[in-house]
Amino acid sequence: MKNASIKFERPYIIFTICILAFCALLVIVESINSKLFTSDFQVYYEATNDFFSGNNPYLHNYGLDTGFFKYPPFTLYLFAICKVLPFKIAQGLHLFVLSISLLISIILWHKMFRIYFAHKISKIPSWILYITFLFVAIHVVRELHLGNINLILLALFTMGVWFYKGNRILLSILFFSLLVILKPIAIFIFLPMLFYGQWKLIIGSMILGAVFFLFPIINMGWYGNIELWQNWLKAVGSHGEYLVSENSLTYLVQYYLNISSEWIFSFLGLILILICIAYDRFVNKSNGFEWNIWAVILLAFTPNFFVTDTEHFLLSIPLIMVFLFYIRINPNIYKIVLLILIFLLFSINSNDLLGKELSNKFSTHGILGIGNLLLISSFIFVYFREKADVNKVQIG
Numbered sequence: 527m528k529n530a531s532i533k534f535e536r537p538y539i540i541f542t543i544c545i546l547a548f549c550a551l552l553v554i555v556e557s558i559n560s561k562l563f564t565s566d567f568q569v570y571y572e573a574t575n576d577f578f579s580g581n582n583p584y585l586h587n588y589g590l591d592t593g594f595f596k597y598p599p600f601t602l603y604l605f606a607i608c609k610v611l612p613f614k615i616a617q618g619l620h621l622f623v624l625s626i627s628l629l630i631s632i633i634l635w636h637k638m639f640r641i642y643f644a645h646k647i648s649k650i651p652s653w654i655l656y657i658t659f660l661f662v663a664i665h666v667v668r669e670l671h672l673g674n675i676n677l678i679l680l681a682l683f684t685m686g687v688w689f690y691k692g693n694r695i696l697l698s699i700l701f702f703s704l705l706v707i708l709k710p711i712a713i714f715i716f717l718p719m720l721f722y723g724q725w726k727l728i729i730g731s732m733i734l735g736a737v738f739f740l741f742p743i744i745n746m747g748w749y750g751n752i753e754l755w756q757n758w759l760k761a762v763g764s765h766g767e768y769l770v771s772e773n774s775l776t777y778l779v780q781y782y783l784n785i786s787s788e789w790i791f792s793f794l795g796l797i798l799i800l801i802c803i804a805y806d807r808f809v810n811k812s813n814g815f816e817w818n819i820w821a822v823i824l825l826a827f828t829p830n831f832f833v834t835d836t837e838h839f840l841l842s843i844p845l846i847m848v849f850l851f852y853i854r855i856n857p858n859i860y861k862i863v864l865l866i867l868i869f870l871l872f873s874i875n876s877n878d879l880l881g882k883e884l885s886n887k888f889s890t891h892g893i894l895g896i897g898n899l900l901l902i903s904s905f906i907f908v909y910f911r912e913k914a915d916v917n918k919v920q921i922g
Contacts, residue, residue, distance in 0.1 A: 537652035549625040567673030627681035699730035714824040722817035773895025871897025
């Protein structure tokens with residue numbers, strides 16, 4: 527990919543119209559029914575105003591009992607526009623940004639995978655756009671309903687990869703750094719960079735991260751900045767005390783195997799993925815786009831590793847899409863059945879679809895988390911299997 531220009535082809539224009547119509551209709555219906563709570567955005571909005579009024583934004587909840595501001599201090603400056611906008615206008619702007627972020631993410635990953643698989647695909651597989659959205663539609667509804675920032679995180683990751691492929695390293699560093707400062711748990715995306723020697727990205731992001739860390743000195747002073755970061759660490763430390771994720775590895779192992787461990791199985795899962803990366807890098811001698819693939823996998827693994835909300839599984843969008851490309855290139859009944867199973871586990875847990883009782887059972891049994899783990903493990907298996915088949919052909 528020699529440049530990072532975006533060409534709006536007809537399939538992308540039609541898809542854009544469909545997604546914007548979906549998001550607009552959802553917002554309108556929720557507004558009419560007085561259900562457009564955006565309680566997560568309320569936290570960002572009120573915490574930002576509280577901070578710039580001279581108060582500690584990490585001290586108490588905003589709105590809901592669980593509405594504590596848990597994001598790094600620099601995030602407050604990114605939401606600084608909330609100081610001058612009424613809540614309704616800021617809310618509308620935030621929802622618009624979420625919708626555009628969804629579009630950017632799906633379309634750009636589709637374009638990047640088209641380029642990556644160009645030697646195997648002649649026509650634009652536009653159906654992959656819609657199947658990908660269908661996979662995450664329920665999570666998009668919840669994201670817009672709550673007004674969270676997971677779609678923004680996904681867009682930042684997407685733009686980081688996009689500009690990297692366009693050889694615009696400084697922009698890539700900027701987007702990757704913003705992603706991690708907004709959601710530090712996304713730090714896993716840098717692990718494949720270590721294996722593949724992407725030192726410019728790593729060092730550049732570290733330098734920019736230091737700038738983000740020191741930024742509050744502008745209006746807080748050195749000691750005020752240190753205190754602000756300490757308050758954030760305290761807020762993060764208490765975060766796990768009131769939030770439970772039925773989809774984390776910690777929960778799933780305890781629920782199904784009755785083995786209680788805070789982190790060991792999460793780290794085991796991470797280590798297994800790192801072993802796969804090492805094998806791919808040093809045994810398969812892979813290079814080029816492969817580190818992006820592993821970053822996609824690790825980003826998707828994040829909500830299984832940490833205690834997070836279900837909307838974080840929107841971060842699996844690139845992995846879902848690349849899996850669909852592999853199925854398109856070399857389809858067989860086993861992959862299709864596996865895809866349907868993943869869809870049933872990953873994509874249908876909704877009170878409206880299943881009813882409250884069955885939906886609660888899905889949640890209690892960690893079905894979404896299991897579906898995401900099945901997606902990750904299945905893709906890794908298919909990825910290595912396809913590589914092995916290619917190697918056999920080349921040897922033969």
